[in-house]
Amino acid sequence: MQRMARLAIILMLVLHFEANIHGEIVYTRPGENASLPCVGRSFSDPTCSNVAWLFNRYSTLPDVWIDFIGRSLDSDCSLVVKNVSAEDVGLYKCGGSEEVYLNLLTISPSPLDADPMRDGEVKLKCSLFRHSTLGFCQKGTIPWVDETGTVLLDEDVGYHFHGQEKCVSSLTVRQQSGHNRKYTCRFEQHSGTKIQSDYTPDFLGGNQTEISNPDNITDVPHSYAMWAVRIAGVVVIIVSAVLIIKRICNTNCILKDKNKFRNDEYIEYDNGGVRLANARWP
CATH class of the missing domain: 2.60.40.10 (Immunoglobulins)
Incomplete structure (x- = not known):
C-alpha cells in the first residue's frame, strides 16, 4: 500500500514538472530535417530579418546565438535543422523567449x-x-x-x-x-x-537464415566473390609472367647457339686440328 502511494506521488510530481515545461517538443531521427516553429514572432516582419534564434545544449551552459551552419529559416521564420545529429539536440529559443525542444531517437x-x-x-x-x-x-x-x-x-x-x-x-x-x-x-x-x-538486423549469410531462391542458385557473399576475382587475377599475372620469361629464354638460347658457331669461324682443338665452324662432322 505504501509502495503504491509513493508511486502515485512520484507520478504526480512528474506530471507537475512536465506541465511547467513551456514550449513545444519536436521529435526526430538521425539524418532527418527538423522544423522548429517560431510562434511568438512578429507578423509585421514578413522577411524574418528581426528574428533571432538562441541555442542551449545543457542547462548549466549559457545560451549561444545560432550561426545557421546546417540550418536555415523557413518562410514563417521557423528554424530548419538539416541532417539532425546528437549535436543538434537541445533547447532552442525564438526571439529569446519562445522555447522549442529538439529530441532525437536513435537505434x-x-x-x-x-x-x-x-x-x-x-x-x-x-x-x-x-x-x-x-x-x-x-x-x-x-x-x-x-x-x-x-x-x-x-x-x-x-x-x-x-x-x-x-x-x-x-x-x-x-x-x-x-x-x-x-x-x-x-x-x-x-x-x-x-x-x-x-x-532489421542483417543476419544474411548465416547457416540458419533461409533465403528465397526458386532457381536453387547458391548465393555467394559479395566479399568471397571479390576475393575469388582477385586470386584469379593474380594467377593470370603469374602464368603470363612465366610464359614471357620462357619465351625470352628460348630466344636467347637460340641466338647464343648461333653466335657460338658463326660461319667461317675456325675452331682449334687440343690435338692441333683445325676445322671450320660450318663444316659437317664426319
Missing part, C-alpha cells in the same frame, strides 16, 4: 562494430537524446515491439529484453530461421507514441 548496435552475421546475435540500444531540463525518461516509456506490434518483455525465442535505464532501452536479438524480423523502438508519453524507429 545503434552495441558495440558499434558488432557483426550480427559473425556473432549470431546483436545487442541494440534505443536512446532518446533530449535537453537536461526535461529530466530522465520514466520506466516503460521506451518499449520494444516486433513486426506484429507485440511488446517484447523479459526473454523469449529470438530476443532478450534487458530493460530501460534512464532514456536508454536495450534489446538483444538472435539469429532465427526464416526471414529477418523487424524490431521497433518507441517513445511513449501520455498514452501516445511520440516517435518510433525501426531496425
Whole structure:
C-alpha cells in the first residue's frame, strides 16, 4: 500500500514538472530535417530579418546565438535543422523567449562494430537524446515491439529484453530461421507514441537464415566473390609472367647457339686440328 502511494506521488510530481515545461517538443531521427516553429514572432516582419534564434545544449551552459551552419529559416521564420545529429539536440529559443525542444531517437548496435552475421546475435540500444531540463525518461516509456506490434518483455525465442535505464532501452536479438524480423523502438508519453524507429538486423549469410531462391542458385557473399576475382587475377599475372620469361629464354638460347658457331669461324682443338665452324662432322 505504501509502495503504491509513493508511486502515485512520484507520478504526480512528474506530471507537475512536465506541465511547467513551456514550449513545444519536436521529435526526430538521425539524418532527418527538423522544423522548429517560431510562434511568438512578429507578423509585421514578413522577411524574418528581426528574428533571432538562441541555442542551449545543457542547462548549466549559457545560451549561444545560432550561426545557421546546417540550418536555415523557413518562410514563417521557423528554424530548419538539416541532417539532425546528437549535436543538434537541445533547447532552442525564438526571439529569446519562445522555447522549442529538439529530441532525437536513435537505434545503434552495441558495440558499434558488432557483426550480427559473425556473432549470431546483436545487442541494440534505443536512446532518446533530449535537453537536461526535461529530466530522465520514466520506466516503460521506451518499449520494444516486433513486426506484429507485440511488446517484447523479459526473454523469449529470438530476443532478450534487458530493460530501460534512464532514456536508454536495450534489446538483444538472435539469429532465427526464416526471414529477418523487424524490431521497433518507441517513445511513449501520455498514452501516445511520440516517435518510433525501426531496425532489421542483417543476419544474411548465416547457416540458419533461409533465403528465397526458386532457381536453387547458391548465393555467394559479395566479399568471397571479390576475393575469388582477385586470386584469379593474380594467377593470370603469374602464368603470363612465366610464359614471357620462357619465351625470352628460348630466344636467347637460340641466338647464343648461333653466335657460338658463326660461319667461317675456325675452331682449334687440343690435338692441333683445325676445322671450320660450318663444316659437317664426319
